[in-house]
Amino acid sequence: MNIIVCMKQAPDPEGPRDSFCINVEDMKVEPKGIPPALSLFDENALEAALRIKDADKENVKITVLCMGKKVSSAVLLKALAAGADAAVMVQGAEYGVQDSFSTARALAAAVAKIGDYDLILCGRQASDSNAGQTGILLAYVLGIPAVSLAQKIVPDSAHALIERVLQGGYETVKAPLPCLAVVGNEAGELRYPAMKERRLAKKKPTSEWAMDDLALGGALSQKVTLKRLFAPTARTRACKFVAGDALAQVLREDQVI
Amino acid sequence: MGTVLALMELSRDREVLPSSLEALAVGKMIAEKVGLKLAALVMGGGIEQAAESLRAFPTDEVLVVDQPLLEVYQPELYTQAVEQVCSEIKPDYLVMGETFQSIDLAPRLAFALDSGLVTGCVDLEFDSGETLFIKPVYSGNVMAAYAVEGVPRLATFRSKSFEPAKPGESAPSPVRSLAISLDQSSVKIQAVEQVLSGNGHAQGLENAEIVVSGGRGLGGPEGFEILRELADQLGGALGASRPPCDLGWIEPSAQVGITGAIVAPDLYVAVGISGSTQHVGGMEGAKTIVAINDKEDAPIFKIADYGVAGDYKEVLPQLLEGLGRSK
Ligand SMILES: Cc1cc2nc3c(=O)[nH]c(=O)nc-3n(C[C@H](O)[C@H](O)[C@H](O)COP(=O)(O)OP(=O)(O)OC[C@H]3O[C@@H](n4cnc5c(N)ncnc54)[C@H](O)[C@@H]3O)c2cc1C
Numbered sequence: 001m002n003i004i005v006c007m008k009q010a011p012d013p014e015g016p017r018d019s020f021c022i023n024v025e026d027m028k029v030e031p032k033g034i035p036p037a038l039s040l041f042d043e044n045a046l047e048a049a050l051r052i053k054d055a056d057k058e059n060v061k062i063t064v065l066c067m068g069k070k071v072s073s074a075v076l077l078k079a080l081a082a083g084a085d086a087a088v089m090v091q092g093a094e095y096g097v098q099d100s101f102s103t104a105r106a107l108a109a110a111v112a113k114i115g116d117y118d119l120i121l122c123g124r125q126a127s128d129s130n131a132g133q134t135g136i137l138l139a140y141v142l143g144i145p146a147v148s149l150a151q152k153i154v155p156d157s158a159h160a161l162i163e164r165v166l167q168g169g170y171e172t173v174k175a176p177l178p179c180l181a182v183v184g185n186e187a188g189e190l191r192y193p194a195m196k197e198r199r200l201a202k203k204k205p206t207s208e209w210a211m212d213d214l215a216l217g218g219a220l221s222q223k224v225t226l227k228r229l230f231a232p233t234a235r236t237r238a239c240k241f242v243a244g245d246a247l248a249q250v251l252r253e254d255q256v257i
Numbered sequence: 258m259g260t261v262l263a264l265m266e267l268s269r270d271r272e273v274l275p276s277s278l279e280a281l282a283v284g285k286m287i288a289e290k291v292g293l294k295l296a297a298l299v300m301g302g303g304i305e306q307a308a309e310s311l312r313a314f315p316t317d318e319v320l321v322v323d324q325p326l327l328e329v330y331q332p333e334l335y336t337q338a339v340e341q342v343c344s345e346i347k348p349d350y351l352v353m354g355e356t357f358q359s360i361d362l363a364p365r366l367a368f369a370l371d372s373g374l375v376t377g378c379v380d381l382e383f384d385s386g387e388t389l390f391i392k393p394v395y396s397g398n399v400m401a402a403y404a405v406e407g408v409p410r411l412a413t414f415r416s417k418s419f420e421p422a423k424p425g426e427s428a429p430s431p432v433r434s435l436a437i438s439l440d441q442s443s444v445k446i447q448a449v450e451q452v453l454s455g456n457g458h459a460q461g462l463e464n465a466e467i468v469v470s471g472g473r474g475l476g477g478p479e480g481f482e483i484l485r486e487l488a489d490q491l492g493g494a495l496g497a498s499r500p501p502c503d504l505g506w507i508e509p510s511a512q513v514g515i516t517g518a519i520v521a522p523d524l525y526v527a528v529g530i531s532g533s534t535q536h537v538g539g540m541e542g543a544k545t546i547v548a549i550n551d552k553e554d555a556p557i558f559k560i561a562d563y564g565v566a567g568d569y570k571e572v573l574p575q576l577l578e579g580l581g582r583s584k
Binding site: 011013014015017020022029099100101124125127128129130131132133135136137140141145146147148149151161165166167168169170171172173174175176179184185186188189222223224225226227228229230231232235236237238239240241242243244245246247248249250251256257 | 332333356357358360361363364365367368369371372373374375376377387389392393394395396397398399400401402403404405406407445446447448449450451452453454491499502503509510515516524533534535541545546547548549553558559560561562563564565566567571572575576578579580582
């Protein structure tokens with residue numbers, strides 16, 4: 001069973017707000033002092049793949065696919081150390097401000113170049129664009145079924161049983177392979193690699209491709225255009241600090257409760 | 258004259274969701290600014306009542322697709338249905354509330370209709386003939402304004418970003434039933450089992466007037482026991498930041514934040530929560546915010562109205578005692 005996990009590199013969204021410097025002119029966010037990281041939900045997607053591999057170590061092969069302007073090797077190593085078997089990075093300056101459609105088309109070309117796959121996993125939304133569309137669009141470009149908000153995936157030889165989060169619970173759906181699942185944080189946090197895995201990771205096969213190596217078939221048209229970036233209005237309130245044993249009293253006096 | 262189509266989502270007891278009424282209000286705003294008609298589209302099986310209830314809202318038309326096959330959400334059939342409606346109505350805009358369903362459906366529609374989609378919008382701007390969709394990016398650290406090429410322009414709206422539509426004074430809107438034909442042979446994804454509680458309305462959490470939430474600072478599931486006492490005492494719902502959900506201290510549906518429930522209660526009590534942008538994005542609409550955190554410089558105090566700097570293990574028993582004391 002071959003699993004491809006699409007992982008994006010993005011600045012750590014938990015960095016302090018002032019480290020997200022907005023370059024208004026070029027409409028770019030230039031992170032200051034926060035290292036690139038694996039997009040958070042993509043880590044959940046990798047964890048979901050690793051859990052499938054846990055159940056069948058010999059037969060499951062996980063390839064991480066990471067596409068971007070410039071992919072940091074530290075970021076890829078993290079994915080390999082956690083347990084992925086191989087990594088493919090696709091880099092290119094052309095990969096500028098992309099919308100989800102063109103990203104999906106480029107990813108589909110990369111997936112086609114990787115070749116054999118049974119399952120593709122993506123994160124629910126990227127930590128930078130927060131668009132949450134690429135996974136499903138990729139499935140449609142490839143012409144395979146997509147299941148979103150997956151929290152658990154159990155494949156057999158021809159199908160995958162996927163638990164999909166719903167309002168107030170979940171449903172289990174059955175999709176024929178190959179298929180794509182979009183994974184949410186309910187799937188669990190990415191495991192922490194042991195020292196030994198981190199050393200081994202450096203020896204795992206890594207391919208480096210340029211965007212030009214992909215059979216893209218024409219220009220990638222944009223359907224969504226970024227017009228402006230700006231800082232969110234920082235809403236603050238004047239906090240009245242009180243002692244723990246006075247809180248109930250104060251809230252009552254101020255008619256909060 | 259073109260149309261803004263607002264897609265209405267129904268709960269499991271077939272009532273229109275509040276987030277859909279917000280989308281309807283968004284649709285109205287676009288229709289007025291751009292000079293278009295507004296139509297509400299409701300789909301499902303056995304939905305006469307829901308369709309009837311929508312007539313009270315100010316729209317030009319309520320479009321109804323009532324088909325047994327659409328009784329429960331099935332992504333491929335819903336995509337087909339909306340696609341067919343769009344080929345008949347040819348809307349300029351298609352707007353929806355952001356829900357578990359639209360997170361799944363909207364990208365499928367974007368592909369099927371070959372249109373651009375902006376998800377999780379919180380605001381709109383109308384700039385010399387162009388509609389700009391405003392949404393938080395970088396997980397809330399930056400705001401972005403997008404224009405969408407192609408029609409219909411697709412957008413989903415984060416819940417509680419807009420006031421919901423209100424029933425109007427004028428005569429009920431006309432209803433039109435649309436006949437569509439669904440091709441079941443295209444269905445690849447089969448539902449096997451559903452494990453659900455509630456009626457599919459946003460959980461009690463999202464409508465509760467008081468929400469008491471715990472964070473990683475509670476240190477474990479035991480922390481939530483005393484927090485639950487506080488929630489019970491105040492008559493509020495129990496929520497959490499993301500780490501307790503991921504760590505299994507509490508059920509995932511308790512998560513408050515940009516990727517969880519968006520709440521705007523009268524009172525929000527945050528205990529052992531640092532106040533990350535991603536959590537705050539889901540609760541800063543609360544009327545009053547109380548924070549309990551052992552670090553005086555925790556960011557949560559910047560958006561709180563009342564703060565107690567202290568260990569929750571000491572503060573919560575004091576608070577419970579204070580609440581228990583006769584008024
Ligand atoms: C794309 C994305 C989406 C996300 N979506 C969400 C979301 O929807 N909701 C969400 O909550 N998070 C979300 N997150 C995660 C978010 O970034 C933070 O990691 C998370 O909110 C932190 O939770 P916390 O405040 O409970 O934990 P921490 O940041 O670890 O804070 C714990 C706090 O508890 C305090 N504390 C410790 N011990 C005690 C004690 N004994 N008494 C009192 N206080 C104590 C500490 O001082 C600290 O301030 C998202 C992240 C990303 C990247």
